[in-house]
Amino acid sequence: MRPTFRTPPKLSPGDRVAVVSPSFAAPAEFPDLHEQAMRRLRDDFGLEPVEYPTTRQLGAAPAERARDLMAAYADPGIRAVLATIGGDDQITVLPHLDPAPFQADPKPFFGYSDNTNLLIWLWHHGVAAYHGGSTMVHVARGAGPHPVSAGSLRAALFTPGDLEITPVEEFSDEELSWHDPASLTSSLPHVPSPGWVWHQPDRVVTAPTWGGNLEILHWQLAADRWIRPVDDYAGCVLLLETSEEMPPDTEVFRILRNAGERGLLAQFPAILVGTAKASSFSAPRPPEERARYRDEQREAVLRALRDYHPEAMVVFGVDFGHTDPQWILPYGGSVTVDGPARRITAHL
Structure with missing residues (x-):
């Protein structure tokens, strides 16, 4: 249970x-x-x-x-x-x-x-x-915490009740070396956000969350020590986001395919996918390649769902991962994903 x-x-x-x-x-x-x-x-x-x-x-x-x-x-x-x-x-x-x-x-x-x-x-x-x-x-963060990051952290720490999670107008996936003294006072420029993309927004789901970073989730599934029977996740909201290691779309698909073979992927009626970080110090990319990388990741997720959970409702581009700013989301606590209203609410 x-x-x-x-x-x-x-x-x-x-x-x-x-x-x-x-x-x-x-x-x-x-x-x-x-x-x-x-x-x-x-x-x-x-x-x-x-x-x-x-x-x-x-x-x-x-x-x-x-x-x-x-x-x-x-x-x-x-x-x-x-x-x-x-x-x-x-x-x-x-x-x-x-x-x-x-x-x-x-x-x-x-x-x-x-x-x-x-x-x-x-x-x-x-x-x-x-x-x-x-x-x-x-x-x-050099120029001070982003208002979205600071506001949601403050709400999670101090304020009971509901916090509406909204699309951000601008975001960044750039990196500034912490060896550079400028990192204490400066933050990298933001660019227009790609926004949210809803897939099958035909229901309202209120449930506890589970998941997190996809690469770490893969490690946990391999170790199989703190993963519960798949039925224990039935009805939950799955959180997925990828790291600065920027796994290729083929790897994203394979991880989700393996979770699907386990019967795990089919347990989640709603899935939130974080805006993918698409550039790093070791692999800088121009804007058009970053956009293509995010499109390929989205298609990899949808490909796995077509095979293992075609009924799932998914929201892509929610800012809760390795990009800036970052919404703080309950983990084990509940969120509501309201497809018809195109709204996400965290219950704090």
Whole structure:
């Protein structure tokens, strides 16, 4: 049976929040940017960040990072847990976690990308969280947090009720080196957003969310330790987004095809697909190639759904992944995808 999720309690100004590095300890390599995020948590959000031994420790062992997560959840004075950034090995942290402190005090966790590992683990144990909000990316953003990112993070932290998720007018998938001092004061220019594309918007679905970064989801399916029986996901809303590694459309299709063969893809009546990041330092692309890449990704998703879940309703281009700005979405908490009204509402 699907876990019963309890909405994490909201915070109050002055509350203490844990800032942890369950993946890459970016604060050790980019301390000035990290300190900027900490100042903004204090000054802009009214929170008191608390660091842990591995927050700034490069190469910390998985068991050490797990101890910091458990310590944060075991401390009743900590009221939320924010990841600094993602990485590529958080899956090795999960076996060292004891679910007891997480279930005893299910305070909100914020993270995405490699933190999809922890989000899936929390979901497996009945602990709701939030997809998005890593401190080094959107809180420390040079010119200040984008109003969409900051507003949805603030709503998830402090405000119970509904938050309407809307298309953004402009976005960016560019990158600015954090070794460049300009990263502390500047943000890259935005361009017009491709907007949302609705596929079969013929129903209204209100349900808990699951999923996250597609590449990490693939790892989790391969490890098969914290994936529940497929029926446990029946009726949920699937979140899918891809990373700065920019998997080709063939890989996107194969991952979803494999999920379809498992019977998993057919469980989700509604799917939200994030705006794909389509350029990086290692593989810069002109605008027309970026648009073509996103079109190819969309067709890969639809191709898999034609084979394994042709009835699914899908919204492409929702900004909750590796682009800027970023909507913070409930994870295990509910969203409403209203096809006829072309609306998405997060229930916080």
